[in-house]
Amino acid sequence: MSNPHGVHRIALLFNANKVYDRQIIAGVGAYLASTRVSWDLFMEEDFRCRLTGLADWCGDGIIADFDDPQVCAALREVNVPVVAVGGSYTDASRYPDGLPYIATDNAALVRLGYDHLIEQGLENFGFYSLPVAPAHRWAEERERLFDGMVARDGLKSFIYHGHATSAAGWSDAIEALIAWLKSLPKPVGILAATDARARQLLQACMMADIPVPDEVAIVGIDNDPLARTLSRIPLTSVQQGTEEMGRTAAHLLHRMLHGADCSDTRVVVPPEGLHVAASSLHQTRRSPYVMRAMHYIRQYGCLGIRTEQVANYVGVSRSLLEEHFRRSLKRSVHQEILRHKLEIAQELLRNGECSLADIAVRCGFTSVQYLYTVFRRELGCTPKAFQESQQAELQE
Template identity: 45%
Template sequence: MQHTGKFYRIALLFNANKVYDRQVVAGVGQYLQASQCTWDIFMEDDFVYHKETIQRLSIDGIIADFDDPETAELLKNIDVPLVAVGGSYQNPDFYPHFPYVATDNYALIETAFLHLKQKGLNHFAFYGLPTENQQKHWAIERENAFIHLMQKYAYPIRLYQGEQTNSQNWRTAQEKLIQWIQSLPQHTGIIAVTDARARHLLQACETARMAVPDQYCVIGIDNEEIIQYLSRISLSSVSQGTKQIGYQAAKLLHHQLNHLPVSNKPLLIPPLGVEERNSTDYLSLCDPLVIQAMHYIRQRACQGIKVEQVLDHLRISRSNLELRFKAEMNKTIHQIIHQEKMKRAIHLLRFSDIAITEIAEVCGYPSLQYFYSVFKKEQGNTPKAFRAYWQNK
């Protein structure tokens, strides 16, 4: 689209301390780069907008977060071109009467559910947010989507909203969460309404020594990078199409500013898919001793454990456990320990900038040379070349 040469002052009303908002803003930026439209973007220096300034802004257009009810109310009657961004609604009457770009909440939950189902799980649960004040409508929509999916596939509905946690109630909230998880059948896939809530589940399971993913699988929503650093078990998560949301919102506003027709029908953006990590790396295991052994190995493989330590932990003979591993997994205990170390090394090479010498050490390899030898033999490339390939992809 050709621009008119006029500079438009555009306000982005988002709080970029949240991953969702940050990526929507990044999507707006991608549109600016692609279209070369002449916009002067207004955002506060701290990337957090202040609601009391909305009415005083001297602007030509707005893209705003309508998941925040106060923002929606403040902008209800504003007389400049506006595009709203937020979550989808099952009831179409809830949408505002102007252009709206939404994350598809139903598709987010369906993507998480189908991921767990394809792992061979047959029990499902949902950990949501308290919804008394109706402020977080997207949480209500996601919970309703879960209920609908359970009814559609004829599964029992297992729900827990928990508490809005803070420093005062954190311990008691975790104790209640542990009790709820323990009330679920083993081999349940739990969908958390956000990655932050998924982290509660991972911590509760670790505290109560419930094995993830061998006894319970956990999947979150948002693919929030910081969460990955705060849990020992890496979290599988549904990636939202947030940059696409920002891109489409900017495109709609550009059309309005150029006096082109724009539909008020909500534009729903589907998720990108599941970023699969350890928390749903589920093997359909039946033997309780193999499940216990797998949990022990996952937790300690990178500490340089040998088969003997697994046997000591379970107080079982080698021949007995080897037979059980062969029957359940068609692999030896030693092969599984090696596999877990290699998976960890691959993950760190792909998704971190930790030095390769450090990776060799934290993954339990006795020397850098040995790590290089084993890695090249198995992956067909050196760790350095492997990392370079993924960084350039």
């Protein structure tokens, strides 16, 4: 389809409140920035606001989230090129007919998270899904894939759909989630359908005083920066190939706008990888005192806690706790607190989103100078040199 003015009016039907959708939108933007394509983009914060009257929309093309059946229904009568984006499915009937479809590889996402939990030496596995609903069929697919993988290994999976997230029902939802967590055999590895659900698991474990990852190891899906910010215990997460999905969808629509027939095209995009953090790094510990102490340190280690506070939380004397730490970890409680602070500081430096002053404050160091002193003493380099070395590795 040609446009006499050279500018095409394109609607992006995505929910900008979801990290998955935002990352796909970012991929569309990356495609536009790397080409000479000239598009006038229309986008509501929530695509559902745009579903009514789409048949009368005077645009040139649409890229839409087809995981929601309402979108499929609303776009049936549209007479402009449409590129569908969503999850991959084992059942081919779940794909839209006659439309190009760009999918995140649900099987690969689940496999990456499940294999990581197996590597931690775990033998009990759970999946925290979403309530059954037509709009959650992608979560249902991930749940089904997870259950199948666990069954093929001769094990039983524990599936929990939970409650829909709402302010009114939040207390009941958390209480029910805690009850499910307490009912599980321990230790257990849990894969959540999204990072938002994984963060709920972390909150429930904190409220119920369940050590993470000693008793419950958690993996999410999305690698959501907001989930990382709101979680005291850093979250392990599978990064979807969402930006590549957005770029691919934009490229296909560009071709369709110029007459190409892409109706039979189906592209399944693999995940970018697994971002490993403390929430899933399960280690078998013989000492329950060390387990409880580590749970406390992961939550409050960057807030200036001291060994006495950790011992008080565990409910034993400082000398007894130190003895258990030396026996199990070959280091003192203070050294473990410092190790935790350094680990968080290294992660923040890798992300490159915070200044050194902010990192010092967030990790519980009294000043930037002290941060430098600790890095030189423990790692043999400055924070700046560490950050530069990490960035150089990523560019290789």
